[in-house]
Amino acid sequence: MPPETDRTAANPGPLYHKPRLMTPGPTDVPPAVLEEMARPIIHHRTKQFQAIYAELSQRLQRIFRTSQPVLSLAGSGTTAFEAAQISLAVPGSTVLAVAAGKFGERWEDIFRQYAPFLNLNVQVMAVPWGQAANPAAIEAFLKQNADTSLVTVVHSETSTATACDLRAIAAVVGKSRSLLLADSITGLGALPVEMDAWGVDVLVTGSQKALMLPPGLGFIALGPRALARLKDTPAGPCYNLDLRRWLKSHEKNDVPFTPPVSLIRGQRVALEMIETEGLENVWARTARLAAASRAAFTAMKLKLISASPSDSVTGAFYPDGTEGAIDDSKFRAAMRAKYRIEIAGGQDGRGANWKGRIFRISHMGYVDAGDTLATLAALETELIAAGCAIKPGSALAAAAPLLR
Ligand SMILES: *Cc1c(COP(=O)(O)O)cnc(C)c1O
Numbered sequence: 001m002p003p004e005t006d007r008t009a010a011n012p013g014p015l016y017h018k019p020r021l022m023t024p025g026p027t028d029v030p031p032a033v034l035e036e037m038a039r040p041i042i043h044h045r046t047k048q049f050q051a052i053y054a055e056l057s058q059r060l061q062r063i064f065r066t067s068q069p070v071l072s073l074a075g076s077g078t079t080a081f082e083a084a085q086i087s088l089a090v091p092g093s094t095v096l097a098v099a100a101g102k103f104g105e106r107w108e109d110i111f112r113q114y115a116p117f118l119n120l121n122v123q124v125m126a127v128p129w130g131q132a133a134n135p136a137a138i139e140a141f142l143k144q145n146a147d148t149s150l151v152t153v154v155h156s157e158t159s160t161a162t163a164c165d166l167r168a169i170a171a172v173v174g175k176s177r178s179l180l181l182a183d184s185i186t187g188l189g190a191l192p193v194e195m196d197a198w199g200v201d202v203l204v205t206g207s208q209k210a211l212m213l214p215p216g217l218g219f220i221a222l223g224p225r226a227l228a229r230l231k232d233t234p235a236g237p238c239y240n241l242d243l244r245r246w247l248k249s250h251e252k253n254d255v256p257f258t259p260p261v262s263l264i265r266g267q268r269v270a271l272e273m274i275e276t277e278g279l280e281n282v283w284a285r286t287a288r289l290a291a292a293s294r295a296a297f298t299a300m301k302l303k304l305i306s307a308s309p310s311d312s313v314t315g316a317f318y319p320d321g322t323e324g325a326i327d328d329s330k331f332r333a334a335m336r337a338k339y340r341i342e343i344a345g346g347q348d349g350r351g352a353n354w355k356g357r358i359f360r361i362s363h364m365g366y367v368d369a370g371d372t373l374a375t376l377a378a379l380e381t382e383l384i385a386a387g388c389a390i391k392p393g394s395a396l397a398a399a400a401p402l403l404r
Contacts, residue, residue, distance in 0.1 A: 022375050023344040024158045024186055024313040024362040026208040026215050029266075030273060033212060038268040044261055050253040052268055057253070060219060060270035063211075063279060064188065064203055066195040070221040070244045071269075074260050077206030078187040079241070080218025081152075082110050084181050084202050086236040087243035088229050090149035092119045096141060096178075097152045100127035102159035102349045103183060107152040117237040123148075129352040132164040132308040139172035148178040149229075155187035156310040158209075159347045161360055163191060163310035167198045174199045179225055185209055185402045189274060190286045190312035190364045201226045207263065210286075210312065210364040212270040216263045222247070287311045289363040292399035296376040299398035300383065300390045305346075305358050315346070315360035322387025327354040331382060339378040369403040 021028045036126035042048055053072070060070040073080050085107065104127075111122045125141060127133050133153055142148055146199050151173050155166045165181055173180035179201040187193055188203065189210030194204050203221045207213035220243065222230070228248075236244045240257065249256045274282055290311035297304060302316035319325040328345050335341045343361050346354030361375055373396060380395040 004152040005164045006028065019340045019342070020374065021342050021372050022361045022367070022371065023342055024209065024360055024364065025206070027210070027212065027362055027365040028367065029214055030212055030270065030366045032273065033266045033270045036269040037214075037262040037266065039262070041261055044255070044259055049261065049264075050126075053255070053259075054253040054266055055265060056268045056271065057250070059268065059275060060221070063271060063274065064195045064219075064221045065197065066192060066203070066221050066223070067205050068196070068221055068223050069247060069250055070219055070249055071243065072255070072259070072264065073218045073220065073246060074216065074257070075218050076208075076215055077183075077204065077218050078106065080206065081107060081181075081183055081185075081204050081220075083238070083241035083243055084204055084220050085110050085152065085247075086114055086118075086238050086241055087152070088150055088179055088181065088202065088226060089114070089118055089120055089231070089236070090229070090233055091236075092125055093149035094145050094147050095150045095152075096123045096125060096138070096145070096148055098127065098133045098138065098154070099132065099351065100133050100154065100160060100162060100164070101129055101351065102288075102347045103155035103157060103185075104152070104154045105351065107154075107183065111152075114237065118180065126351060129160045129349070129354070130162060130306050132162055133169065135165060135168040135172050138169055139175075142173065142176040142178055146177065148176065150181055151178050152181045152183065155182050155184040155193070156191060156312050158186045158310075158313055158360075159349065159354070160306055161304075161310055161313045161315035162306040163187070163312075164308070166193065166200065170198045170200045173201070178292070179229060186310065186312045186364060189282065191310065192283050195223065196220055197271050199223070207267060211267065212273065212365040213263060213267050214237050216260050217267060221313065265296040285368075286363050288403060289367065289369065290314055292369075292372060292402040293361060295402055296395035296399040300380060300388075302393050303361075305354070312364045313362050313392050315358050317358050319383065319388050321383075326383075326386050326388075328359065332359065334382050334385075335378055338382075339374070341378050343375070343379075373399060373403065
């Protein structure tokens, strides 16, 4: 998908095009946000920056549905999540990683990386890929392991296109001494999330999914029990990732280190757009696009990868074509070359090997019915070209009525 500026003699591309980034992160960024980020750089130790940061923080609180502080860290979602893990795990305690996909497994890996330094007993609750974490199993674990200080869950497991019942999980963890650290990186701004009402202790997201920004910012909201934990627990083996440092600056509408000023500015505008549309309306639009996509996939007789689908991303196993299994990289290259649509493939992990076997499309952020119908029509055309037995027009016949 060479953007205009990447055209070369060897890779000319058309003079006109409209690329569509339908991957579940990064996602397309609205023009108004791109324009805001093109403004001259301002210095960050100024009243002007502090005012922008303060407005961003307030908007983030409304999107997170919390009255608690929301920190903005430079880095990807993983940076923010790792910071929360290492800042909040109690040295010498048990930590539980609920792993239902690639991202849950990553949080397990991070715990293991720090385990020797923090003397952590790392426990894993492996959930079959495509299924949702079970609140009752987490409750039982916490009853048997009263020294657990932190539970990590993935609200919307992007690798398996699966959502769990975050509210129910927050309720069971809230009855224990453990904190709940939730990865809602493809949940927040796409699926309903009520941080305070549900009692989620720590909620993390990133800028490049539903929040309509390029990659580069991670956000961490800290509930009352998490704030108390930061006070009571010594800092971990880290410096930049120590949330105590970020929280201290945040209280003065500031950040400890030079922030990505352009991204902060852009995020303020993107959140303004979300609030103008109305957060509930954004949730409803996301759900509509997801329902239409699932209907189209089902009409094409595709097998969904999730038994408990997230509305932020839809995934299916490749069907067989005339020459057996469809070649994932060729299929996605054709989507890119013919339609300028970028879709995602699958990932390999400990719970499953889905690389080459599945494809996924996003419903998050700056995406509408037109983008979705175009993607579904292109998918159907290319699957038919690969020899799949699909009745032409069946995808749109199933999807369109749900988008009216
Ligand atoms: C994208 C994503 C992340 C973070 O990935 P980064 O590449 O570090 O931004 C974490 N969890 C989930 C569920 C994600 O979708």
